[in-house]
Amino acid sequence: MIELLGLTIAVYVAIVTLVSLYSRRYANVRDPVDYFIASHRLSGFISAMTYAATTYSAFMLIGLTGLSYATGVGALAFEAAYLVFTVSILALVGTKVWEFSRSRGYITPTQLLGERYGVTLITAFIAIYMLIALIPYSAIQILGPATILSAVTGGTLDVPILLTVAAIVILVSIYTAGFRSVAWTDAVQGIIMISSTLILVLWLLNVVPPSAFNVLAAKDLLNPNNSFWTSYTFFAYTLPWIFFAITNPQVFQRIYVPRDKKAYTNMVMLFAVFGLIYTLLSVMVGLLTRGGVELGLIKVSVNPANQAEWNLVTPKLLLNTPPVLAILVSISIFAAATSTVNSIILTLASMISTDVPRLRKRRLIVGKSLIPIFIILIYIFSYLRPGFVVNLAVTSSTLLLPLLPLYLGAIYGYGCKTSYITTGIVGPATALTMVALNPPLPIPKEVVIIAIPSLTYLITSTLSQRKQ
């Protein structure tokens, strides 16, 4: 088992390295525009795969599968709502963003804000705020798959070794050719993710009979509005994610990269199909596993009533599958995590080096220097797991929510300097306060985190316009 896993990891690292090196043939690594954004010239297929692999992290086969196992089909409603919103946003809003990126030559998401509102300092502050929200998230992303792989080998391969492998994969995929090597390796990793999940579902369909659905129905797990999925829970889960395409810089930046309108259209369509298939498969893994467990066909000792155990469903399921399948799926989860984290690191490096004024003149050197620093930070946070990192990681999308009105205002030509400065301070302050205090409210705190910055933005914009 350990030899097979070692060999598979070696093959995986070799594939990532070779693909990265191949992508370098098309790159100009001395040009910051090429390094950070592939000169806006990626094909529809590569754009789609990097969008999908960046969006879909280890959460899918760990978090979503565990959520489906414990709470039923409501998990599909939550994840499908995200996909429907994302596809609609990419069609209706993304097309405008893509046109801006062409006419203005934007490299980073925050550049759009900085240029539209003309305030450098707040733009730099927002870039640093995104860094604070996303580095802890990346640390937890890497830790999950490393823990699973370690568990699959019975602890023979320990977590620090696997974290080191992840760090090497991330470093190689970014450093070789910047955005191009990230995008190309994302494409390969996306294929690994979806194909191995499909094989896992086929194995489960072979083991679990259709009568399992009767058991799921009896336990109210096919009811999307059961005792767990109340309207409060559904919106608390869904709201941070439905605007993910706008608020998360690593995916927003990917809107810039398709080389023409046809490539952009292909990117959205291929991503949407990938997303639909991967979502259905991840939920099916959870539901079929629960059915198999209830019928006594699969041994997964996870108590559905204990939320702390939900993330253990996939690791424990893999102890039931043939070793080759367990390794393949573990590697796919590892790929899902590294393909998300490499994109986050490169986007953050491009934002800090481009949008912090004093660093801009030497942005390529600064950006390249920041990459290993971010990787080391992520490694240390994954290894030590300090409490504040765990808290920030689980709330990263919630922390980015208050940036929504700033982006929408910039894209649709609303708002002004005053509204940008005010909301740029009030929004993050509201999100951090709500996350830190978590006050008992009759509505999900995410509603407040969207509402207060949006109202601030609207009121200050209206007052400024009247004054003018």
Added chain:
Amino acid sequence: MDKVLRTALLVLALLSLVLPFILSGDKTLTTFISYTILTSLTIAFAQAYLRRWAKT
């Protein structure tokens, strides 16, 4: 035509948020099928919208 497609995408997005409550109490595979259809329709309308945009 663009306006129709834009409206359709917005309606589908809003529908994805209320569908669990419309299907409340259902104990069959209706939710699975409904969300697959809803997402597929969104993809189809987005494709129509993007193809028109790509021609401009």
